Amino acid sequence: MSLAPDLTETLARARADLRMGVPVVLESADGAALVLAAETLDAQRLADLRALGGRPMLAITARRAETLKARAYDGDVARILLPPDASLPWVLGVADPADDLKTPMKGPLMAERGGDAALHRLALSLVKSARLLPAALVLDLSDPDSFAASHSLTRVPATPAAAMISETSPLHPVVSARLPLQVSEAGRLHIFRPEDGGEEHYAIEIGQPPRDKPVLARLHSACFTGDLMGSLKCDCGPQLRGALAQMGAEGAGVLLYLNQEGRGIGLANKMRAYSLQDQGFDTVEANHRLGFEDDERDFRIGAEILKRMGFSSVRLLTNNPGKIAKMEECGVSVTERVPLKVGENAHNRAYLATKAAKSGHLL
Numbered sequence: 416m417s418l419a420p421d422l423t424e425t426l427a428r429a430r431a432d433l434r435m436g437v438p439v440v441l442e443s444a445d446g447a448a449l450v451l452a453a454e455t456l457d458a459q460r461l462a463d464l465r466a467l468g469g470r471p472m473l474a475i476t477a478r479r480a481e482t483l484k485a486r487a488y489d490g491d492v493a494r495i496l497l498p499p500d501a502s503l504p505w506v507l508g509v510a511d512p513a514d515d516l517k518t519p520m521k522g523p524l525m526a527e528r529g530g531d532a533a534l535h536r537l538a539l540s541l542v543k544s545a546r547l548l549p550a551a552l553v554l555d556l557s558d559p560d561s562f563a564a565s566h567s568l569t570r571v572p573a574t575p576a577a578a579m580i581s582e583t584s585p586l587h588p589v590v591s592a593r594l595p596l597q598v599s600e601a602g603r604l605h606i607f608r609p610e611d612g613g614e615e616h617y618a619i620e621i622g623q624p625p626r627d628k629p630v631l632a633r634l635h636s637a638c639f640t641g642d643l644m645g646s647l648k649c650d651c652g653p654q655l656r657g658a659l660a661q662m663g664a665e666g667a668g669v670l671l672y673l674n675q676e677g678r679g680i681g682l683a684n685k686m687r688a689y690s691l692q693d694q695g696f697d698t699v700e701a702n703h704r705l706g707f708e709d710d711e712r713d714f715r716i717g718a719e720i721l722k723r724m725g726f727s728s729v730r731l732l733t734n735n736p737g738k739i740a741k742m743e744e745c746g747v748s749v750t751e752r753v754p755l756k757v758g759e760n761a762h763n764r765a766y767l768a769t770k771a772a773k774s775g776h777l778l
């Protein structure tokens with residue numbers, strides 16, 4: 416019998432460590448590395464890292480490297496050598512585009528070319544899945560066993576961890592209960608909990624949709640600003656209420672409320688993106704400058720929940736053909752796209768136009 420954490424639990428611990436600014440150790444057959452998230456680094460830990468010697472590198476995504484005019488020799492990842500005099504503001508300036516326009520010169524940034532970037536890539540996946548800026552300090556370790564033990568650090572086996580992070584975490588139904596709504600008194604809320612310790616997702620079932628017919632469905636991504644605050648910068652609030660109203664009118668439907676705020680980058684990063692949008696960048700450019708892809712959501716979660724609830728085909732309320740393709744890929748057939756054009760205003764007109772022009776949304 417062992418009470419030791421398994422891989423899923425070790426990864427959850429590693430994410431929590433990184434969010435707290437605590438380093439973790441990644442280990443593979445080819446080497447090991449000490450990893451710190453740039454966003455939660457402090458001056459003392461930077462000094463401690465320096466004291467270890469070696470060649471610390473700042474791993475960033477190719478998207479961020481493009482903005483910084485650094486070479487990404489590893490495809491999707493760039494390994495920037497930490498200059499000997501690099502200060503905490505320098506590290507944060509490379510990681511965070513907030514002051515790119517005010518202080519454009521961070522470089523020239525020297526990127527590492529030889530060697531393997533697998534641990535750097537994993538470090539970036541880990542900090543991203545911890546909803547932090549995609550930038551991590553990485554230092555090769557020659558004796559990870561004694562190092563991790565003497566500093567009480569979480570140790571992550573790199574190869575199985577990389578495989579696990581690329582998969583969707585299994586989900587488990589937790590509870591469901593009756594929830595009368597304005598649109599329909601026959602509402603029911605179901606809670607699903609991912610095994611990886613990530614955020615729970617919800618399904619609102621209206622009426623009793625038959626499982627052997629296509630159900631009117633919406634995969635709604637969390638938008639605190641639009642859904643709850645009435646933000647005019649997007650169309651999420653009106654879409655949420657419009658979808659529920661249509662389900663209420665038809666007497667049946669299922670709305671998944673997926674906690675993938677900010678197209679999967681988290682609310683703090685979405686606000687960073689909003690701040691860049693105030694500097695003149697559009698929604699896609701802002702994500703890229705932060706080092707993210709346009710859309711970091713995992714729609715396999717939505718397909719999984721639908722299947723767990725017994726639905727195999729849907730009439731999907733969306734303007735996003737990407738969602739339809741993902742559902743089909745995951746074995747949920749989309750018999751019809753039901754357009755959901757609501758909530759356009761003077762503030763979100765350019766945002767909606769960008770989504771149509773760059774992300775394939777249908778007008």
Ligand SMILES: Nc1nc2c(ncn2[C@@H]2O[C@H](COP(=O)(O)OP(=O)(O)OP(=O)(O)O)[C@@H](O)[C@H]2O)c(=O)[nH]1
Pocket residue numbers: 634635636637638639648649650651654675676677678679680685688689698702732733734735738755770776
């Ligand atoms: N990163 C980022 N996320 C945003 C921005 N504006 C809204 N979001 C998020 O985008 C998600 C909503 O996705 P949308 O792109 O509006 O719509 P969609 O779900 O792709 O497609 P529809 O089904 O047609 O609504 C929510 O998670 C919002 O929090 C933004 O400027 N930047």
Ligand SMILES: [Zn+2]
Pocket residue numbers: 638640641642649650651652
């Ligand atoms: Zn929104």
